[in-house]
Amino acid sequence: MDVPDSQLIADAQAGDNAAMSLLAQRWQGRAYALAYRLTLDRSDAEDIRQQAFLRVQRAIHRFTDQATFSTWLYRIVLNLCRDHGRSKQTRSRAMQVVGERSEVCGKGLGDTSLPEQHETNRRIADAMGLLPTVIHEIVIMRHYQGLKFTQIAEILDLPVSTVKSRMTVGLRLLRAQLEDIAP
Amino acid sequence: MTTNDHDTTNDDLAARSANEDTSEPVGCPEWCDDLTAFLYDDLDADREAEVRAHVSTCERCQAELQSAQSTTRLLDTWSIEEHTWRQDNDDVGLSIGHPKSQAGAWNRFRPWWAGGIAAAVFFALFVMIGAQVEVQNGAFRLTIGTPTAVENIKQPTGAFAGDAEIVLTRFRNVAGEEADSRIETLLNTLEEYLAEFRRKEESRRLSLAQAVDRRIHEERLEHRLQLQALAQQLLFESSQARGAINEIRTHMVAEEGATVQDDPASLLDREGKAKVTEDTTTNMQ
Numbered sequence: 001m002d003v004p005d006s007q008l009i010a011d012a013q014a015g016d017n018a019a020m021s022l023l024a025q026r027w028q029g030r031a032y033a034l035a036y037r038l039t040l041d042r043s044d045a046e047d048i049r050q051q052a053f054l055r056v057q058r059a060i061h062r063f064t065d066q067a068t069f070s071t072w073l074y075r076i077v078l079n080l081c082r083d084h085g086r087s088k089q090t091r092s093r094a095m096q097v098v099g100e101r102s103e104v105c106g107k108g109l110g111d112t113s114l115p116e117q118h119e120t121n122r123r124i125a126d127a128m129g130l131l132p133t134v135i136h137e138i139v140i141m142r143h144y145q146g147l148k149f150t151q152i153a154e155i156l157d158l159p160v161s162t163v164k165s166r167m168t169v170g171l172r173l174l175r176a177q178l179e180d181i182a183p
Numbered sequence: 184m185t186t187n188d189h190d191t192t193n194d195d196l197a198a199r200s201a202n203e204d205t206s207e208p209v210g211c212p213e214w215c216d217d218l219t220a221f222l223y224d225d226l227d228a229d230r231e232a233e234v235r236a237h238v239s240t241c242e243r244c245q246a247e248l249q250s251a252q253s254t255t256r257l258l259d260t261w262s263i264e265e266h267t268w269r270q271d272n273d274d275v276g277l278s279i280g281h282p283k284s285q286a287g288a289w290n291r292f293r294p295w296w297a298g299g300i301a302a303a304v305f306f307a308l309f310v311m312i313g314a315q316v317e318v319q320n321g322a323f324r325l326t327i328g329t330p331t332a333v334e335n336i337k338q339p340t341g342a343f344a345g346d347a348e349i350v351l352t353r354f355r356n357v358a359g360e361e362a363d364s365r366i367e368t369l370l371n372t373l374e375e376y377l378a379e380f381r382r383k384e385e386s387r388r389l390s391l392a393q394a395v396d397r398r399i400h401e402e403r404l405e406h407r408l409q410l411q412a413l414a415q416q417l418l419f420e421s422s423q424a425r426g427a428i429n430e431i432r433t434h435m436v437a438e439e440g441a442t443v444q445d446d447p448a449s450l451l452d453r454e455g456k457a458k459v460t461e462d463t464t465t466n467m468q
Contacts, residue, residue: 117260124261142223143258149225164216168251171219172209175254182253 127177210247
């Protein structure tokens with residue numbers, strides 16, 4: 001049975017490096033995925049993941065049970081993404097680089113035999129890059145990270161109704177951008 | 184967090200953008216947000232039942248829900264690079280909509296044509312540079328470039344066959360000499376490089392040895408200076424001690440009327456000190 005996060009955090013606060021390692025191992029994939037979806041850049045996402053866990057390690061003794069570890073970690077990752085300005089840069093340069101990113105993504109999954117999927121990837125990445133930051137983050141966290149609206153609301157320190165509303169708007173914006181290829 | 188003001192501004196902007204850009208049917212405003220939550224199965228049971236009941240009777244919300252569903256199905260197909268952490272965290276959000284079978288199919292397909300292309304390119308290069316492979320006495324011999332003109336000359340026949348054979352032999356000898364000359368040149372060049380390398384190595388070794396000697400000399404000099412300073416300090420302290428001893432002796436003589444004729448320096452050793460004490464005792468008697 002897995003050791004709960006709360007136990008690992010307590011051990012890490014007591015100076016147990018192994019517990020800190022296990023905690024990082026457990027959450028680094030999710031942190032990386034969020035950063036990657038938001039930045040569309042593998043190296044930026046890797047940098048953000050490393051910085052996030054450095055911050056976690058430095059501040060673990062200040063962590064309290066008022067928020068869950070995941071909420072804390074996601075906040076750190078989002079702040080790092082904003083600090084790096086990757087989201088805005090990504091949006092501004094989306095039209096130029098999204099094809100390249102999608103091409104890389106496509107090759108990673110070997111869909112060179114499926115050019116229509118490659119084009120779909122490019123279009124979706126393009127549309128995502130054009131979303132406002134506040135909506136982009138919510139769409140990524142809800143749709144691709146699988147977070148509940150209540151969790152997202154806690155992470156962003158917003159009312160749940162606002163998060164739902166922004167998600168609805170995000171889906172409509174994406175629908176408008178992708179209408180010609182939507183099923 | 185302190186992003187609320189900024190978020191609100193962007194939210195309004197986004198909402199306006201959504202309303203301007205979207206030509207899709209919009210459901211009942213009071214139900215729209217919960218329709219989205221319903222779509223993501225993110226409602227409590229009671230509210231979900233209410234939404235379900237409303238949608239069953241509202242065409243606008245049915246259209247809205249279908250539109251959102253088709254959008255989310257499309258979003259499911261957006262793939263990004265897989266990461267090695269996926270093995271440890273299967274739910275990291277990188278694998279949505281991308282069955283592993285695609286990657287497996289790719290891996291099964293890649294070696295066939297990739298290997299074929301590599302072989303074709305290699306063969307083309309092989310032909311372009313005129314490479315030939317021969318087997319001589321069980322060993323492979325690789326020849327690059329066209330055969331020499333001398334080797335292509337056919338065996339002469341006819342009246343001048345003898346003269347031609349002589350000329351051909353000379354050609355072959357000349358070719359052999361030319362090859363030997365080239366090899367010799369190469370060997371000479373190599374020897375020169377080696378000699379230059381050795382000379383530089385020797386020079387480096389010498390300069391290194393000189394540097395070591397210089398350092399040793401400097402350290403010796405430094406030690407010598409330190410010893411000299413120490414000796415001077417000892418001398419100074421020694422003269423101070425002599426002065427103190429003389430003062431003591433003068434004081435003793437003044438008090439006891441003793442006459443001390445030996446060298447005050449004799450007081451520095453135990454034997455001398457004993458002698459002075461003995462003389463003093465004798466005089467006192």
